[in-house]
Amino acid sequence: MKQLIWFLKWALKAAIFFTLFAFALNNQHDATVRFFFGQQWTAPLVLVVLSAFALGLVIGVLGMVPRWWQHRRAAALAHKEKVAVVPRPLPEKLPLPQQPPYGI
Numbered sequence: 001m002k003q004l005i006w007f008l009k010w011a012l013k014a015a016i017f018f019t020l021f022a023f024a025l026n027n028q029h030d031a032t033v034r035f036f037f038g039q040q041w042t043a044p045l046v047l048v049v050l051s052a053f054a055l056g057l058v059i060g061v062l063g064m065v066p067r068w069w070q071h072r073r074a075a076a077l078a079h080k081e082k083v084a085v086v087p088r089p090l091p092e093k094l095p096l097p098q099q100p101p102y103g104i
Contacts, residue, residue, distance in 0.1 A: 027045040034040045043051075 031045040
C-alpha cells in the first residue's frame, strides 16, 4: 500500500512537471511588458509569467511579516510570563471496566 501511494505521489509530481514544461515550450514567443515613462521589457512569455508569480509571492510574504513579528513578540511575552503549572498526580490504579471487552 505504501508503494502504491509513493508511486501515485511521484506520478502526480511528474504530471505537474510535464504540464508546466509543455506550457513553457508552447509559450516561447516574446512578450513586451510596458512600464511607466516609456520603459518596456521584452522577454519570453514564460519568464514574464514566472517573474509576475515571484513578485506576487514576495509582496505576499512582505505583507505578512509585520503580523509574524507581532505573533513572535506575543509568544515571547507569554513564554516569559509563563506560570508554573503544577502537574496533576497520576492515579495509582486504573479503574477496571464494568463489562468485559468484546471480541475476546
